[in-house]
Amino acid sequence: MQNLTLIGPVSQLLTMDHLPLRGAIQDESLEIISNAGILLEGELIKAVGNFSELKSSLPSGTFHLIELKQDFVMLPGLIDCHTHICFGGSRARDFAMRNAGKSYLEIAEAGGGIWDTVTQTRKLEEKELSQRTASNANRHLMEGVTTIEVKSGYGLTVSEELKMLRAIQNANTNTAADLISTCLAAHMKPRDFDGSNEEYLEMVSQKLFPILKEENLSNRIDSFIEKSAFSASEIAPYFEKARKLDFDITVHADQFSTGGSKVAVDFNARSADHLEASGEKEIAYLAQSETTAVALPGASLGLGCSFTPARKILDQGGSLAIATDWNPGSAPMGDLINQASILATFEKLSSAEVLAGITFRAAHVLNLMDRGILKSGMLADFILYPSANYQDILYHQGKMKPAQVWKRGFNTSENR
Secondary structure, three states: OOOEEEEEEEEEEEOOOOOOOOOOOOHHHOOEEEEEEEEEEOOEEEEEEEHHHHHHHOOOOOEEEEEOOOOOEEEEOEEEOOOOOOOOOOOHHHHHHHHOOOOHHHHHHOOOOHHHHHHHHHHOOHHHHHHHHHHHHHHHHHOOEEEEEEEOOOOOOHHHHHHHHHHHHHHOOOOOOEEEEEEEEEOOOOOOOOOOHHHHHHHHHHHOHHHHHHHOOOOEEEEEEOOOOEOHHHHHHHHHHHHHOOOEEEEEEOOOOOOHHHHHHHOOOOEEEEOOOOOHHHHHHHHOOOOEEEEOHHHHHHHOOOOOOHHHHHHOOOOEEEOOOOOOOOOOOOOHHHHHHHHHHHHOOOHHHHHHHOOHHHHHHOOOOOOOOOOOOOEOOEEEEOOOOOHHHHHOOOOOOOOEEEEOOEEHHHHO
16 A cells, blocks of 8 residues: 655745754745655655755655645644633624723723733633634634644632643544643632632642643643732742643743843743743843743734744844744634734844744744654654745735645645
């Protein structure tokens, strides 16, 4: 039985290989193969190179040929390393109130804010929550996002957080995309918890962490460090417990006030996400660390606030990934290419820096070393855009959609 599949030719294949994990990248550094082909062996890439040379190197009858008849650009499958797509309800009223000049406190007092989503998510049965998550994931997949991080954090009790994480796990069986779950039980102290912030965090670490390990629900622990959520001092013992259990750590940091990015670096977190409030001190501290900065332009657009200082982070040698923050409150759009292209405009990012931030640098955030680059041995996750020039992708700011999305060697577009 034939297990090899050769696909091509494509006008340009961007491998995203041989690029640094940290620092600025010029477009001239991109490895672009013209008239390229990709050879698949099951779920993996066996080779990339000149299409004609790959074809002539294979004995007749030993491979399946998919010959393309129009211009395409091939990229690794996109990776969204920060989303909240497991949720119930809508916060359209919050958006309208915010645009009308209402403050966060006024919106919360009117029944909006994170707690509104918590209330709506708690009302859903696990099955319906899983179906909604899979539906969101499949929309993302159609737009070329083949790996999606998904957070809990709208349950805020042990049982409700478990419901969310089990819903995410089940949703992963109903989408071709890979869903990577993150426990965000430390999103905020729930209003119905009778105790202090410290007592809530202690309860979560004692009762929830062991079940996450036992059921393999998540290997990632996140927290929102902010005046409205948890302080740096409150979260430290929580992260200590997470680290002792070998969880990866990530942090919602410096969104409205500073302090979170230092915690992220001090705990060797894989990423510090948001960073809209980061100043020169925070940028320097982060750039000198192993922690990746994750820009979330969707939140900036949704809230009408400044963007992550992406240019300064890169110029000081930091690593930058870009994600959507897709959530019902502050970032409802969920369009990775659109948001990344807008960030590039305001922060003056090269195409190479943007594409790195949504492929291999985002994979690093999730501790996934088998994707984000098109080369032998990596997962056969790739997308085809209907163009002869990769620059068209960001130029069209999300309006150009992939013609084909391949996940683990399977063309997901054929079932649309």
